[in-house]
Amino acid sequence: MTQFPFSLIGFDLDGTLLDTSGDLGVALNHALTQGGFASVPMDQVRTLVGGGTKQMLAKALALDGVVLDADAMTRLTQVLVSHYEANIAVHSRLFPGGEAMLDALDARGVKMAVVTNKMEHLAVRLLDEIGLSHRFVTIIGGDTLGPGRAKPKPDLLQLMLERAGVAASRAAYVGDTTFDTGAAAAAGLPCVAVRFGFCDKPADDLGADRVIDHFDDLVDTLADMGQIAA
Missing domain, CATH: 1.10.150 (DNA polymerase; domain 1)
Structure with missing residues (x-):
């Protein structure tokens, strides 16, 4: 069986993992x-x-x-x-296919993280209330590193790599806006955009490496786009 090409997948929160x-x-x-x-x-x-x-x-x-x-x-x-x-988790839910996608990445031994511009304590509370916090090695918010260091700057994604102990060559990021694709590009990470998110531009114009229509497509897309370092 071919080794999965990524050891760490980071996710944006609002409009990517969750419909909030x-x-x-x-x-x-x-x-x-x-x-x-x-x-x-x-x-x-x-x-x-x-x-x-x-x-x-x-x-x-x-x-x-x-x-x-x-x-x-x-x-x-x-x-x-x-x-x-x-009232943080009254209506918020994983997008369709999200749970199966997280299970599939976990089964492959992939670490997962959340990197969002939402304030960290709100992100943690939301994921706690929905019962998802345990799935992530770190949850990083827009204020985690202080003012001026949120996406599209690379700082939060660099912190994700540091906390997870994973090299940039073995990580990818998933998002839905130019904040996400800009941060990924600045951090040197490949990026997948989700067409079902809160996109601030048409998904195909966000500058992502790949675009998916459903979480059912994410694992195969990552497997196809990744290259295993020699």
Whole structure:
């Protein structure tokens, strides 16, 4: 049997592993209405996710031409985060095929990690509540390394490699936005984009090495694209 070419697969969280649009949308609209602003239709929430909570809120406000000063933005972001944290796993679920995909990677002895621009404590809480935390060797958030080091910078993916004890040549990353593909490219990792995610561009334009339509395709795609180091 041919050796699987990767020892570590990193995943983005929102829009890649999990469909979190329902819970994010409820929290976003709670914050907007608390601030006296118009809510966002739930079917538009997917287009706003990426880059972290504050960016999602800023994009929602920008739909109505609203730009808040730093202090007001911080206060409203905290309203959003507090509501989201208290209702973090009401609607959020693995995308179809996700559980079988994780099982298949685990059966091949592959380590798995989550690297997200969501704040680390929220990512940990969400994965805890859904019962998935035990599957990952590390869970890294956009604030794990402090300000200014979130995706698309390579820092979080480099930390993933360090914590997992895996060389870049034996790792790959899976995501759904230009934040993900940009970080992977900067870190020297091959990247798979998911067409079913919260893509900020058409999936085929994200710059990923491969694009998949369903998690049923991921393991075979990784096996096909990877090269075993001599």
